[in-house]
Amino acid sequence: MQKMRTMEELSVACGISRPTLSKYFHNPASVRTSTRARIEDALSVFDYRPNLFAINQNRERPKTIGIVVPQMTDPFYAELVREIELRCIDAGFWPIVLSSHGSPDLEARALGTLRSLRLAGAILALLGNEARDDAVSRLAETIPIVLLDSRRDTELPFVGTDNAHSIALIVEYLHRSGEHPCFLEMPSVNANAEERREGYRRAMEEVGAEPILLAPSTHGWDFEEIGYRSAEAVMNDGGFPTRTVLCANDRLAIGVLAAACARNVRVGVEEGCQLRVAGHDDHPMARYTCPPLTTVAQNFEQLAAQSLDLLLARVEGPERPGGERIQERRLKGSLVLRRSA
Structure with a gap:
């Protein structure tokens, strides 16, 4: 198969004008059926691949x-x-x-x-x-x-x-099914942090419980590390204020689960468990944590x-x-x- 480096070379080799070839590569349906067949026959004989980036840059309406x-x-x-x-x-x-x-x-x-x-x-x-x-x-x-x-x-x-809706959903469940949750905040890296914090406050008021906010250990996007260090600091200081921890996102919750495991604190709903942990997002790894994480799923x-x-x-x-x-x-x-x- 002969290599064609440019559209001009392909035009000479197959006898079809460069503007027609360009039109074909922009939109194959834009050329006549017989011409399209000739071009596709040529492409089966000659090794040519158009520069799609250049084609896009030259489009009237980029794709x-x-x-x-x-x-x-x-x-x-x-x-x-x-x-x-x-x-x-x-x-x-x-x-x-x-x-x-x-x-x-x-x-x-x-x-x-x-x-x-x-x-x-x-x-x-x-x-x-x-x-x-x-x-x-x-x-x-x-x-x-x-x-x-x-x-x-x-x-x-x-x-x-809708963070207000999703946080209210999980707060109501946690309150109904066991001890009401304290809330491990995410660092204020975006509007979701504030919306979820305020959603937790309102949801706790709705169920008649006092909000308990736990500040993250540090700022940044390394949420698993922040969750781990935040939980470690809380447990060093006497433990979580309630036996249910709601984390502002699942990555924080993954860190909390790891910190609990390091302290031999059993997490879950089975008899003998000392802590419940929940998150928000339904992170792709949430179902594979130990134990699998209760959360609110965002619709990807x-x-x-x-x-x-x-x-x-x-x-x-x-x-x-x-x-x-x-x-x-x-x-x-x-x-x-x-x-x-």
């Missing part, structure tokens, strides 16, 4: 979507990205995924990289309170944007979980589907980017009962 998340190593975001990527491909778009690795500077660079590309739009799961609004605003001036997972104080469309499929649907409605709609009515979609969580609580 690339940017995705930015705080941590690609976090299975929560990895699962969200997987769902969005598959839906982008099904919709005929090419996803480009960047991670900020928990760094505001790297997040700003990632947003700058997206500005340098020809994109149809972007889905951003931002760092939250540390995100640089100027970098977000500059990107929003050029392409449609949808925010995912954590709400910013901005007039951009948003898709996330719908978070991905609705964020992309909202973005494509802006990309393909008649209005100019940024001129649409503000939209916010909050999805309900669902209680997942396992042996930890």
Whole structure:
């Protein structure tokens, strides 16, 4: 098979004009059936692969979507990205995924990289309170944007979980099924931290119990380590104030489970257990902890589907980017009962 390095070489070899070849690679259905057959016959003879990036850059309407998340190593975001990527491909778009690795500077660079590309739009799961609004605003001036997972104080469309509903759901269950929960907060890295803390306060008032807030040991995104160190400090100081611990996210809860195991503190609902532990998110690893973690599940499929649907409605709609009515979609969580609580 003869290697063709450029579209010009392929054009000479197969006798089809370069503009027609370019039109075919943009959209095979846009050329006549007989011409398409000739091109596909040529591709079976000659080894040629178009530069899809260059093709996208030259499109009148680009077919690339940017995705930015705080941590690609976090299975929560990895699962969200997987769902969005598959839906982008099904919709005929090419996803480009960047991670900020928990760094505001790297997040700003990632947003700058997206500005340098020809994109149809972007889905951003931002760092939250540390995100640089100027970098977000500059990107929003050029392409449609949808925010995912954590709400910013901005007039951009948003898709996330209804934290007030989901926290109330698990507080009511824990209160009804045993001793009412104290609450291990997550560091204030994004709006979810505040929303879940306030959701816990309101839910405890609803069940007639006094809120008991436990501050995290430190700031940052290393939630398992923070959960472990926070639980260790509490147990060194006499133990948890109640025998039920609700953690603001599952990664904190995983750290608490590890700290309890290190102290030979039995966690679960069986006779002889000394502590119940619950979380929030239904992290992909939550079912494999020991014991498996009771939690509130966020709907990964719908978070991905609705964020992309909202973005494509802006990309393909008649209005100019940024001129649409503000939209916010909050999805309900669902209680997942396992042996930890």
